[in-house]
Structure formats: structure tokens, C-alpha cells
Amino acid sequence: MTRLRETHTIVWRGITIEVRYEERWLGSDGPFSTAHLELESVAPARAPLPVTETGYRSHxxxxxxxxxxxxxxxxxxxxxEREAGAQAWKAQEEAARQMTLF
Structure with missing residues (x-):
């Protein structure tokens, strides 16, 4: 069985993110099929995201x-968007904005 992998590029709050998705990661189909989703910030490279401090997340x-x-x-x-509502992410965004003032 050939495993199909989708690759998409999105821009979220000014960060370019590559979204890679493999629906049948274990090669199985049906209601218990395990999927693999990867998020990686590419511009700026490895910029932190609400779901990862390193800019890469495998899920x-x-x-x-x-x-x-x-x-x-x-x-x-x-x-x-859901994780961006967390207080830790809001504080990180605010700190990043403050640094641009100087």
C-alpha cells in the first residue's frame, strides 16, 4: 500500500508554517486509523508556535x-488558535512585540 502524504503551507499570524499530513500513517484504514500531522515553522525558521517552543511538532x-x-x-x-489563547503564549507574544519597540 502506498502511503500518501499531503504538504500544505499556511501563514498564521505572520509565521509561515508547513503542515504535513499522512492520513494512514500505520497503513490501516477505518475508524481506528492513526494519522500523523507535522507542523514546522519555516519563515522565520523554527519560530516558536503555541503548540511548540521549537517550531516543530509531530502529532x-x-x-x-x-x-x-x-x-x-x-x-x-x-x-x-485554541492554544494561542493560553496565558503563556499571550505573554510570549507580548514580549516579542515589546522587543520591537527598541
């Missing part, structure tokens, strides 16, 4: 979860 989840969200890109954006 395994049931494929049905990604499908229910509307696909890999929709899932990634919703995940980033």
Missing part, C-alpha cells in the same frame, strides 16, 4: 479527528 491522532475538523489545514489552524 499522532485518529484520522477521524482530522476529518471531522475539515482536514489537516483546518485542524492545524484551529489547534494553533
Amino acid at each position: 499522532f491522532t485518529p484520522a477521524a479527528v482530522i476529518g471531522a475538523a475539515g482536514g489537516a489545514v483546518a485542524f492545524a489552524i484551529a489547534w494553533l
Whole structure:
């Protein structure tokens, strides 16, 4: 069985992110299929994201979860937005903005 991998590029809050998705990571299909989603900030390279301080995140989840969200890109954006609401991320964004003043 050939494993298909999708690659998408999104821009989220000024950060260019590559979203890579493999629906049948373990080669299985059906309701228990394990999917693999990767997020990597590419511009600026390895810029922190709300889901990772290193700019790279590998995430395994049931494929049905990604499908229910509307696909890999929709899932990634919703995940980033949800985690961006965390106080730690808000503080990091504020600190980054303050540094641009000097």
C-alpha cells in the first residue's frame, strides 16, 4: 500500500508554517486509523508556535479527528488558535512585540 502524504503551507499570524499530513500513517484504514500531522515553522525558521517552543511538532491522532475538523489545514489552524489563547503564549507574544519597540 502506498502511503500518501499531503504538504500544505499556511501563514498564521505572520509565521509561515508547513503542515504535513499522512492520513494512514500505520497503513490501516477505518475508524481506528492513526494519522500523523507535522507542523514546522519555516519563515522565520523554527519560530516558536503555541503548540511548540521549537517550531516543530509531530502529532499522532485518529484520522477521524482530522476529518471531522475539515482536514489537516483546518485542524492545524484551529489547534494553533485554541492554544494561542493560553496565558503563556499571550505573554510570549507580548514580549516579542515589546522587543520591537527598541
